[in-house]
Amino acid sequence: MRTCVLLFCAFVGFSSAHGQMGRSFPITRLDQDNDGELTLEEFRKIGEFVPRLQAENANAATFAGLDQNNDSAIDAREFERLFTLRRDQTRADLPFDPIAGPVAGNPLRAVLPNFADESLDEVTPAQAKFFHDRIEPVLTAKCYSCHSELSGQLRGSLRLDDKHHLRRGGASGSILDEDPADSLLVMALHGEDFSLMPPKGRLPDNVIKDFETWVSMNAPDPRESEDRPVEVELPESSIDWEGGRAHWSYQQLRPSQRIETSSDPWSTSTIDRYLYDAMKQRGLNPVADASRGQLIRRVSLDLTGLPPTPEQVERFVNDSRDDAAALNALVDRLLESPQFGEHWGRHWLDVARFAESSGKEVNIFYPFAWRYRDYVINAFNNDTPYDRFITEQLAGDLIAAKDSVQKAQSIIATGYLAIGPKSHIQRDQRQFLLDVIDEQVDAVSRGIMGMTIACARCHDHKFDAVSQKDYYALAGIFASSEALFGGARTVQVNRTTGLIELPRFVDLPVGATMTSREREFLERQLEQTEQMPATQAGRVAKIVRTATLKSKLSHYDDDGNARKLVMCTREADPIDLPVFLRGELDRPSEIVTRGFPTVIEGPELPEIHEGSGRLDLAAWLTDPNHPLTARVMVNRVWQHLFGRGLVATPDNFGTTGRLPSHPELLDYLAKSFIDQGWSVKTLIREMVSTRAYRLDSTTEAANESIDPDNVYLWKHPRKRLPAESIRDSVLHVCGTLDLEPPVGSPVLRLGEGQVRSLERFRGRAGFGMMGYAASETSTQEFPELSQSRSVYLPVLRDHIDPILDAFDFPDASLVTGERETTTVASQSLFFMNDPFAIENATHLARSLIHEFDSTQQRVEAAFETILARSPRADERKLAIGFIDQSKRTTPIRAWTLFCQSLMATAEFRSTP
Structure with missing residues (x-):
């Protein structure tokens, strides 16, 4: 596969320096009838060079995407658009982008228990002689000094003096492959894509040929081994499954029918009747309604994060309609405001642990994370059904789309799985992947299901009926996927990936352009850096600076336009993971088929027959019978409007979480949410139209003595504004807020370097692409955003804007359903x-x-x-x-x- 892709890139003039295919490939190479255009049949000849394009559906989709005038033919101009596609682009089912980089063998295969297969001992006499004569002497003379038990520091976690360790591989995964061209061992001997091994000089061609032959024979190894790894037996689970399934949140929705037909003198909606019934059972009486002036400020801040203007207050207060009608009209206006998506999208970004840097030890920038942020804002403004919203984030690359823009947005949505914190300094690729997978499991389970499944990575969950098998069944889905997050490989940054580049003809914003002066400046800086003497002291600085400058340049095309690069997720080599005892990489046990937690009542657990299973996961989560997905989301919405969730632990619906204060109301809202097409705007409209939402926030002594925490909502709770709304409100009331959304993010200008590099620019007059004038606040590090809404400020892990940090901005490394309020x-x-x-x-x-x-x-x-x-x-x-x-x-x-x-x-x- 790798060879085929390289041949195709060479065929069309692929330029590795600029990351694009050259325009030297003439259409005549495919134009059999010499009419200057390609029919679909002629276009399919390209499949001879890229095997992945041989499938009829892929070629037809690609052809349709290139055929802009829909005349069932592609002329030279339309065909040229194919050359804007990069070889590392996404899946073949993308209608305008069939070209994908080869999916590498899954590095986690090296940790499966079957690497101790006794069949490895079956070596013929001829194979044994070949190994002893041609392979072992080279390993002993050239490799053991760094890759043996006696080498002291084991380089790359790769040990070659034992056959089982050799087959397992090192930090980069298995070094063997059925095809020698894809073997990391052979690639390292050639110096392709990896540092040349051995480092002191390339082996003779005939020796490398011997290794290629040996790998093609499945690397027979006659050496005796006293270190045979064995499968560790998985202890029997002690989970009380029957008792676990009895927990309220794992059971199907059970809304009460009684309350919907009852009546009382106070309620104006079904929600009110649930609340009033709970109040009366406890001897509580609701306070009076809020004034119209209070109400417009409350609903404006709750729906848009901005206070009303004096003119808006005056209009609402003097509206001749009754309170309910006037409020409904106001709510409709606010829900259609672009500011709605900016405010409510930020709520989801807390849950999605959105940030534009990796955090942890080296904390590198993620210059294209802003595309996911904008996707979320647009999804809330467009009222994307929540089931579709979840499906796009988990498997947007695998679902159908009505047009190329929607397809691109669905791919961007999968950035949800790629934007989490990462330890890029980790040398062992397998450990890195398992840690990334663990973070994804935690984000999905707590963010969407309100479950703490990640607690079962090392042992069965201590409190909920979630076993280690459940954890690794779910983890296998993400292990069979590839999160593409970018990064410039350099000192300390050991784990990077490519990015997907969407074609130019897709109508998406691209961010700031690079002027010719700025490009010349960067190129001059790069040239000067590369010419620096490679002294021992300056070698590291030279490597880092060179990589950072190249990264910045690579984000723009020759015309200075920002390339449409995206962080996203795609399918990888499918794999079922073993249970790792105590979560340790070297203690694999029973292999678990990819699947879902078994404790949950409701949707039938589907079997994953092909691919990663992400699409199956999305379908399972959004099944109307799933007991958690709708409950968790309506609880989040309720919390933002009423200050406290019906479940006070919004990210934990398990046994260590709080019980719902109004369980029947929660189930009514969840069922209504599903029945009304998973519409978040409809859900919000229903909640803010209630009598309960219109209550005053003043206290009442008798109620206070019974329910001091206002759990049963006898008054409307005062809510401290989130940090972004405080900053935005200052700008808004002072007349300095710019409501025009910025395009892109200043982080794009900073490349893929480390966040700590910002310190170097403090006190300087910033020059274009290189830095920004800075003072006491990071807002001034990015002066172009000083009057923009806070949702567009860069979110850099461990480097939060001091204004937002002062008012409890959340830790962007964690799922945060409820912010602290200090x-x-x-x-x-x-x-x-x-x-x-x-x-x-x-x-x-x-x-x-x-x-x-x-x-x-x-x-x-x-x-x-x-x-x-x-x-x-x-x-x-x-x-x-x-x-x-x-x-x-x-x-x-x-x-x-x-x-x-x-x-x-x-x-x-x-x-x-």
């Missing part, structure tokens, strides 16, 4: 001293002075703008007194301090 002095100090707060307050102060003549008018306008209400009499008196006492300073300074004071209040930072 109240600390630094939050108030931020509004008093941070340049961001001062600059924006100054802008608002100038507007107040310019637009209004009297102090009283300015005070009224400041309250209405910042807090969406008029000041009380005492507040008005205090404010006027403050301004009068500030005559010693300038008017701008006085009004700036006043605006800062209002923004520093708890009222500004919370919903009413």
Whole structure:
């Protein structure tokens, strides 16, 4: 396969320097009738060079994607578009992109128990002689000094002095293959794609030929071995399966029919009736309704993350319709606002542990993670059905699409599995993959199912009925997939992959362009770096800088346009994993067929017959009978609107999680969510249209004594705004917020280097592609985003914007369904001293002075703008007194301090 792809690349003039196929290949090579166009039959001749294109469906899909004018023929211009595709692109079923890099053999095959197969001992006398005469002397003389038990430090975790260890391979996986051309051992001897082995000089051609012959014979090895690995017996599970399945969340939805037909004097919806029934059972009485002014601020912040303007407040308060009708009209407007997707998409990004860097030891940039962020925002704005939303993120590369843009978006969606934190410094590829798989299992199980399945990696789950077999059955699905996350291989960055490049004709944003001056600057820097003396002290710096500069250049085409590269997931060599006792790589036990947790009641457990099983996983999770997927999502939505989930542990519906406060209501909402087409907007509309949502947030002593935590929602809870809404609200009320979404991310400009490189640019005047002027906040490291919504600020693991960090921005390495909420002095100090707060307050102060003549008018306008209400009499008196006492300073300074004071209040930072 590898040879075929290389032949094809050479055939069309593949340029490894620029990552594109050259345009030297003439259409006449396929044009049999010499009419200047290719029919489908003529186009299929290309399959002779790329075996993966021989399937009729792949060629037909490719042909259709290239045929822009739909005339059932491809002319030279249309055919040329094929040359924009890279050899490392995605699956053959992509309608416009059939060319994929070869899927390598799965490195995890080397850890399967069958590497101790006794058939390995079956060596013929001729094979034994060949090994002793031609192979063993070379291993002894050239390899054992680094790759034997006595070598001291075992290089690459590869041991060659024992036949079983040799067959197992090292940090890069198995070094053998049925085809010598794909054997890592043979590739290393040739110096192809790997460092030349042995490093002191290439072996003679005839010796390399001997190794190729030996590999093609299945590497017969007559050596005796005292270190035969054996399959470790898996201890019998002690899980109480019957008791485990009795847990409420693993059972099917069971909504009550009784409540839906009951009536009461307070409720206006089915949701209200569930809540009111629970209140009355406990002797609670709901408080009065909130005012319209409170309600518009609450719903605006909850749905868009932005407060209403004074004009919007006035219109809503004076709406002649009744409260329910006026609220419904307001909700419809907010749900259709682009700001809805930006706010609610950010909620999902918490769950998806979105970030634009890897975190951990070396923390490299992920320049194309922003495409997944934009996909999520668009999905919420378009009200993509939640079942489709989940399916796209798990298996978007495997599902049908209505057009090329939707297909591209579905592929981008699979970045969900690729954007997690990674230890790129890990030398052992197998350990790296198992750690990535574990992180994916955790993200999917906690994010979508509310289960802590990753706890069963090393032993049966201590609390839930999840066995190690369940864990490795699910892990096998991700082991049979390939997450493509990029990275520039350099010192400390040992684990990297390619990226998928989508064709130019797909209508997708590309991000900032690179000017010719910027390219010349980078190329000059690269040339100077490559000419640096390779001194011992500077060698590492030279390697790192060279790799980073090449990475930046590779992200743009010759015209300066950012290439449409994406992080995503694709199919890999399918594999069933063994159970690793204690989670240790060298203790494989029983092999487990890919599958799903068996404790869950409901959908029939499908068998995975082909491929990774990601599509089967998505279908199982979105089956209407699955008891967890809908429950978990409606609970997340409820939490964001009512401050607390019906299950107070949104990422854990297991036995160590909290029991639902209103179990029948939770099941009613989950079933309604499914029945209404998995529409998140419909679900939100139903929740905010309730009487419960319209309640005031004032307390009542009798209720407080019975339910001090307001579990049963006798009042509306005040909610501290998330960090992004606090920052965005400051910009919004001060008139400096830019609602135009930026294209791309500044991280694209930084290449695939390490996050710590940002420190080098602090205090400098940034030059284009190389850096940014920086001061106290990372927002100023990326000045073009200083007035954009916070969802578009780069999220760099362990390097969070200080403004967001001050207000409890979550750890982007973890699934976070509920953020921590702290109240600390630094939050108030931020509004008093941070340049961001001062600059924006100054802008608002100038507007107040310019637009209004009297102090009283300015005070009224400041309250209405910042807090969406008029000041009380005492507040008005205090404010006027403050301004009068500030005559010693300038008017701008006085009004700036006043605006800062209002923004520093708890009222500004919370919903009413």
